[in-house]
Amino acid sequence: MSQKLYEFQKYLEKLNYYRRACTLMSWDLYTAAPKQGYADMADALTWFSTEEFSLSTSDELYEMLTMLSEEEEYNALDEVWKYTVRTMKKDLDERRRVPKDFYASFVAAQSMSMKAWEEAKRASDFSLFAPHLQKMIDMTIQMAAYTHPGKETYDVLLDQYEEGVTAQDIDKVFGELKEGLLPMLRRIISRPVPECRFIGRGYDPDAQKKVQELLLKYIGFNMDAGCTAESEHPFTLGFGSRDVRITNHYHVDNPVNAIFSAIHEGGHGIFDQNTLPEAYGTPAAACSNMGVHESQSRFFENILGRRLSFWKPVYPKIQAILPALADISLEEFVREICHVQPSMIRTEADEVTYPLHVILRYEIEQAIFRDHIPVEQLPELWNQKMKEYLGICPANDAEGILQDMHWSDASFGYFPSYLLGSIYDGMFLETIESELGDLDEILSRGDILKITHWLNEKIHRTGGMEKPKEILARVCGKELTARPLLDYFYQKYVKEGFR
């Protein structure tokens, strides 16, 4: 190993210690820190984050990366270190193009905007947030001009979250999806609403935790390389493949939320636990493509989890832990978890209406960055599209345009990755069935780990080293298309008759 690589690895090790401290403090803030100790822990997190930022943007690091990028040095690196040097150098190059003053004012404006959004949402008044949103938009355009001069702003944004996927790609697949989905949805919701008898009964949170543990183990989450805790909102967070942590939130009157959060976060967790072991501690071991990551959580949650055959071997065990489900048949339970109903809030939407929530947001982001429409017109545009796509109209801004926090900190371009995840899932499903055989047969006999291992091998192992389109080409042998997802919806909801 060259002396330069050795020094760089030592530096990265140190950087990782600071990152670990930050991650652990975040974890603690969400899951443990008591009320009176919260501010102290948050202060410490700020302090370590600042140290981490200095280390990750230092001239010393930049020099190391520059030297390691020189042809001879670079060619001597293995794939993991090539990827590491290349991505870290690219990030630093971009960052160094941003004037320090601008960066500082952006961070400050971001935190003010997030605060304003919280207040606006509480008051359900978009006008309180509008000037901040305008500022976030303007600064995002400016930021993209610094980091990627000459490139379309929105493509720069998309690239942050889903490398190599452009607005042109998304226009195509989202268009395809919308066209197929709108008539299908009308057909589905014309059917009578199924009765649901088990929501509103009592479900002990401790028992729900036992259900979560059972499900996590069942789908292949490794409890020796992870743990769980309780937080206000479910999330997954990790220190690399050997320690991946999942949270959940338990509602006494309804076990379905926690069950599907467990499977969803479990999907993220299984991904993180199975990335390339040789790349541990480098960016190559972390998938930075949000859509690809989301595809795995959604594959477990929707493609596998919302399916009768998934529950056949498991449901009796769940009934034993949650006695309030004793008189609810497997079929009744599955009918409820596959129930389609247009609703206002994206994060609570079923799998059929979910894509339309994302398409709406994508189109609004296009209106912002491509058509430059004034922010004042956005609530109207939002409500109009809700009516058009889902047939319902928000009663106020809080359940309409203010519902998501993403725009408040300028995370424009993030939303599409949620839906790209589902679109990839349709493609993965098609491929899995052609390689492993009928999914229902595998699931019915309790052999889900066969599927998990396929995903481990084909998708998780690669970590962050392949771009989304490269993964699709390698795994599915085809280009991005929404057709398989539409086929899946058609088969499940139109032919099998769920609603």
Added chain:
Amino acid sequence: MSQKLYEFQKYLEKLNYYRRACTLMSWDLYTAAPKQGYADMADALTWFSTEEFSLSTSDELYEMLTMLSEEEEYNALDEVWKYTVRTMKKDLDERRRVPKDFYASFVAAQSMSMKAWEEAKRASDFSLFAPHLQKMIDMTIQMAAYTHPGKETYDVLLDQYEEGVTAQDIDKVFGELKEGLLPMLRRIISRPVPECRFIGRGYDPDAQKKVQELLLKYIGFNMDAGCTAESEHPFTLGFGSRDVRITNHYHVDNPVNAIFSAIHEGGHGIFDQNTLPEAYGTPAAACSNMGVHESQSRFFENILGRRLSFWKPVYPKIQAILPALADISLEEFVREICHVQPSMIRTEADEVTYPLHVILRYEIEQAIFRDHIPVEQLPELWNQKMKEYLGICPANDAEGILQDMHWSDASFGYFPSYLLGSIYDGMFLETIESELGDLDEILSRGDILKITHWLNEKIHRTGGMEKPKEILARVCGKELTARPLLDYFYQKYVKEGFR
């Protein structure tokens, strides 16, 4: 504020961030880190500990402390900062007298000794540990000669854990106690052994957690400034008064262990939550006298918790959470938790036999440091004293001389503080009753917080700023004496007839 004080405070702030990272990582290792992630977290802890050590022993810090110790600067400080400068300077002065090489070899020998003790305990073979123990003894004598030239080694050791308490003091009170206790114990255990019907039934760990929460709140632990978790052994750990954390371990067949661990650790926690708020983040806010700290956990656990009147208002609530106790009367429950039975293991001993376990260890430490007896003779000495004091003899080294880890890392002089805690408790009990009135009356009417607040005001508030003897003089108006503890034992076990 002087510029020097300001700079020192900034430095301490930074040091505290590193300490917080270390504390949080330790907490995580004990309560959350999964098996495969354990070594990574432990590595990070080592790294941050090393940074913390550099910061806390740096020449820069020493210079600041030296300047702040100069008469004019020092006199301008308030009490908290006087204490902080004085103790940190004293610690650094001592540390700087130790040659770096010796210190490093001591740390290395310590960790080898701890490993050897673990193996020896597993194999129940003292001879495997003996050479390491000898080394720990020799190096401890050498270390004390460096840090406190010309002082008695054992007094130096005692002073680390209980400032100002000497071997002469302890000879006196332990002697007093032994003399009174031995005949009393013979009388108590001559009575028939009470029947216990509830050990061995099933107690759901989740329900035991609810019992713990109820008890912690009941005795005055503030859940807004603390939290709980599960670990192999119960402990208390804190980030200062605003965030104090308690762990517990639950045995399905016996709820008594977790109940009394909760009250014991709760007592430590209540202490830490109530130290001087103005001293937050300084050594003045942390009580470094182990005996004083232990007195508070034991006061809640034994003096209050093992008493019929404590349980009168609480026991029915516990029965409601643990249905297996439904047919166990209050009296039967209390008889069991006050049951006296000589046994081999210190940490499992009842409050009457416990002092004899400590006295035995103290006398052996005296044999080591005062009489220099060879380590080979220690197991025999141990067994002989067990027989003499408790009438039982260990079947092997594991349940005899190897049971505690304290000597393996050279924590000689620590044991006496456990018993000093109980001796202080006797004195505090006497004083409380003279100031607040009959304890049973207060407890019976559920007014325990009156007692907690008294302890907060009289003992906790002072944090680490007073020495044990100063606290006794201020609170009880008398010198250290074991008489009140003996009176308490006599009243409870001889007169009231518990066994």
